[in-house]
Amino acid sequence: MGERKGMEIALAAAEAAALCRPDVVAAYPITPNTHVPEHLANIVSEGKLDAEYICVESEHSALSACMGASGAGARVFTATSSQGLLYMAEIMSIASSMRLPVVMALGNRALSGPLNIWNDHSDIMSQRDTGWISLFASHGQEVIDMIIQAFRIAEDADVLLPINVNLDGFQLTHVVEVMDFPSQSEVDAFLPAYKPFASLHPDHPCSMGTLGLPEIYSEATKAREVAIVNSRKTILKVWAEWEKAFGRRYEPVESYKMExxxxxxxxxxxxxxTAEIAIDALREKGIPVGLLKLKLWRPFPYEDVRKAAKGLKSLLVLDRAVSFGGPGGPVASEVRSSLYGETDRPAITNYIFGLGGRDVAVEDFIKMFEKMRSGDKKRSKDQYEFYGVRGE
Amino acid sequence: MKSKKWPEDWQDVNIGCIVSNPGSAREYHTGGWRAQRPICDNEKCIKCGVCYIFCPEGCIIERKDGFFEANLDYCKGCGICAHECWPFAIKMVEEG
Amino acid sequence: MNTLKGHPVGLIENFDLYAPKLVDREEYFTPGHRACQGCGEALAIRLMCKALGKDTVIINATGCMQVISSLYPTTAWELPWIHVAFPNAAAVGSGVEAALKVLRRKGRIPNRDVKAVAIGGDGGTLDIGLQALSGAMERGHNMLYVCFDNEAYMNTGIQRSSATPFGASTTTAPPGVASMGNKTWKKNLPEIMAAHNISYVATACNSYPLDFMNKVKKAREIDGPAYIHCLSVCPTGWRCPSEACIKMGRLAVETGVFPLYEAEQGRYRMTVSMPENLRPIQDYIKHQGRFRHLTPEQVQSFQERTNLEYKKLLNKIEHSKSWAEMSANQG
Known part of the structure; x- marks a missing residue:
């Protein structure tokens, strides 16, 4: 049976990854995600995990080494943040194009500059269109669960795509929580050994990473897009199985007090x-407000968003990244796209907040909510607004 | 792969554009690039194989009788074999 | 024309007359690849594969050899092969090596030695891939890295790299009223690799097939990182006739521009007997369009620096000792 214990979430992420028995781990230190590879190094050094741990000299090489290892048929894991993710950027798209199921724990952190090591979502948003499946955890238990689920999803023969599990830097990586850790046998039962669709071995030679001329590139790209869109089915299937095995339910859009x-x-x-506490307070005042938590960022759950927004008068979408010169925060853009064709759709307000580790308290959610309500008319033309920025 | 139509539909693209048909570049004949072809005078040939070893195409084959011959399906006519042949057994002659 | 004629055989290479007949007849890099006519790099790859044999995984950096060999849906490779990007062949190779090791240990692949061999051009090795290469060599992966150095970014159209020789004309370092072409001396990557204290470093050339293949075989047997720097003549980029490919490589060696040596456990030695007096570099550069613009003074300074670099190598050879000899002397 599993064990319930308190632990820093970054260490728990490493424990969860180790429970999945990766064959090769390659990672490079970067705040705030350093504790993940550090703890995995400990686990390997203590002989508790039989894996090759590669102390690469950069994130670019971390993902590259994962690609090579995955190509050779190994189960692989890496972890990074922010600038590290951007240093991997060249390889991100190649990973999904080569359909190598790399699993990454991504400790979300602001992009430089100014240099900032704290949390927001600008790192993953910059890599939004690289063809990776993206899951977002909202607390430690979800980090553990999603990392284990990630291997199942990524390696599924119907998926074969890389996947990143996003956990907010510091807000999650450095927080100690009490979490349920599945036992090794439970994880083994949930996650079968990786069976690669092809691997680099002289007994069955193949060529990976070939050259695609214009006459095939579009077809290859469409095949990849269909693969990630269809991965939704597998994600839902894996989540259903997870609920059956561990009793914890996962949905692309999780509702809180939406009745x-x-x-x-x-x-x-x-x-x-934090928002949940704000919702509790607002509900106590008799305001019929609920919370929607987006767990699946890619493939984007359009139908779930439409379903969740049905009957709402207004929806406040909070973003932790900016699309400079664009239509607002990246989450709000997707939500707007989801609802554009609906006749009965809520008014959408988009605030960008909590950038670069700016603290957001319960009161801030209440204030943002009230701001939305009071300013609906004025803001109807505005696509988005920064919240909590001095000089408003 | 040969049974597949080309260019293929998106449903038929190999996953990850992987090619599991080793050596299938042979399907493409580079011989059409050639402006000159090597002609070997077996009277002069000493069967040393220097032409074989220096061929960038790997298209020179040793026959059963020990003489060497370029596979003109692939020979690009670079002329290395003629240039390196010790006893001057190979000559490059214009195509066509 | 033939450089052999008029030279004692020993000067060219210890090339047993019928030795070509002894090499592996299997072609692991097959005809139908799209390399230019007379490509020294394609030849070198073909020879390398013969020396490596079947139990090999090739990790290819982006470059000429990747492009000409892997046109989907076909491949020129009979060996398992992977290409990911331009700067990371050594890093991808690290992953392949680690995976082969752990999967073998866990019994998931057959229990036999399969070598990871990463390859790249001079751009992918000396420039953009240097960091990944240094990391992989320093970490001690059981991996061979072979750089096929054609002395410029040939795949993108002959731009200058840090391997471009002094004086050469390239599309990004062209000669003109205000420039002599490439002003810098070629980066000495074999020496940088030797400074990583790896067990085996060698230079090689496509014009010395047996020397190259012996080095590849030697490097393959090393349980750890090894590096071979193979000068690969590019008739297209060097602007010389395709049939002169082999001759250019020989002249690079005989003029001392690119001596063939190896450093095994730190001990340097020349692997091909060199003439007592080097041939003048003029013999080498006069055949190549990329050097055509050089003035006699520039050729002279090219000659002087070549002599100096060659002397440095001879000194190293004369005074070098293997790690074993060094520790024995201390004891």
Missing amino acids: GAQEAIMTMGSMGE
Whole structure:
């Protein structure tokens, strides 16, 4: 049976990865995710995990080494943050194009500059269109669960795509929580050994990473897009199995107090936890408001968003990244796209907040909610607004 | 792979554009690039194999009788074999 | 024309007359690849594969050899082969090596030695891939890295790399009223690799097939990182006739521009007997369009620096000792 214990979430992420018995781990230190590879190094050094641990000289090489190892048929794991993810950027798209199921724990952190090691979502948003499946955890238990689920999803013969599990830097990586750790036998039962669709071995030579001329590139790209869209089925299947095995339910869009709600707030990542308290307070005042927590960022759950928004008068979408010169925060853009064709759709307000580790308290959610309500008319033309920035 | 139509539909693209048909580049004949072809005078040939070893195409084959011959399906006519042949047994002659 | 004629055989290479007949007849790099006519790099790859044999995984950096060999849906490779990107062949190779090791240990692949061999051009090795290469060599992966150095970014159209020789004309370092072409001396990567204290470093050339293949075989047997720097003549980029490919490589060696040596456990030695007096570099550069613009003074300074670099190598050879000899002397 599993064990319930308190632990820093970054260490728990490493424990969860180790329970999946990766064959090769390659990672490079970067704040705030350093504790993940550090703890995995400990686990390997103590002989508790039989894996090759590669102390690469850069994130670019970390993902590259994972690609080589995955190509050779190994189960692989890496972890990074922010600039590290951007240093991997060249390889991100190649990983999904080569359909190598790399699993990454991504401790979300702001992009430089100015240099900032704290949390927001600008790192993953910059890599949004690289063809990776993206899951977002809102607390420690979800980090553990999603890392284990990630291997199942990525390696499924119907998926074969890389996947990143996003956990907010510091807000999650450095927080100690009490979490349920599945036992090794439970994980082994849930996650079968990796059976690669092809591997680099002289007994069955193949060529991976070939050259695609214009006459095939579009077809190859469409095949990849269909693969990630279809991965939704596998994700839902894996989540259903997870619930059966471990009793914890996962949905692309998780609802909190949405019964009878006319208004709602939507968050992604650890902010959902704080927002819940704000929802409780608003509900106590008799306001019919609920919370929607986005767990699946790619493939984007359009149908779930549409379903969740049905009957709402207004929806406040909170983003922790900016699309400079664009239509607002990246989450709000997707939500707007989801609802554009609906006749009965809520008014959408988009605030960008909590950038670069700016603290957001329960009161801030209440204030944002009230701001949305009071300013609906004025802001109807505005696509988005920064919240909590001095000089408003 | 040969049974597949080309260019293929998106449903038929090999996963990850992997090619599990080793050596299938042979399907493409580079011989059409050639402006000159090597002609070997077996009277002069000493069967040393220097032409074989220096061929960038790997298209020179040793026959059963020990003489060497370029597979003109692939020979690009670079002329290395003629240039390196010790006893001057190989000559490059214009195509066509 | 033939450089052999007029030279004692020993000067060219210890090339047993019928030795070509002894090499592995299997072609692991097959005809139908799209390399240019007379490509020294394609030849070198073909020879390398013969020396490596079947139990090999090739990790290819982006470059000429990747492009000409892997046109989907076909491949020129009979060996398992992977290409990911330009700067990371050594890093991908690290992953392949680690995976082969752990999967063998866990009994998931057959229990036999399969060598990871990463390959790249001079751009992918000396420039953009240097960091990944240094990391992989320093970490001690059981991996061979072979750089096929054609002295410029040939795949993108002959741009200068840090391996481009002094004076050469390239599309990004062209000669003109205000420039002599490439002003810098070629980066000495074998020496940088030797400074990583790896067990085996060697230079090689496509014009010395047996020397190259012996080095590849030797490097393959090393349980750890090994590096071979193979000068690969590019008739297209060097602007010389395709049939002169082999001759250019020989002249690079005989003029001392690219001596063939190896450093085994730190001990340097020349692997091909060199003439007592080097041939003048003029013999080498006069056949190549990329050097055509050089003035007699520039050729002279090219000659002087070549002599100096060659002397440095001879000194190293004369005074070098293997790690075993060094520790024995201390004891």
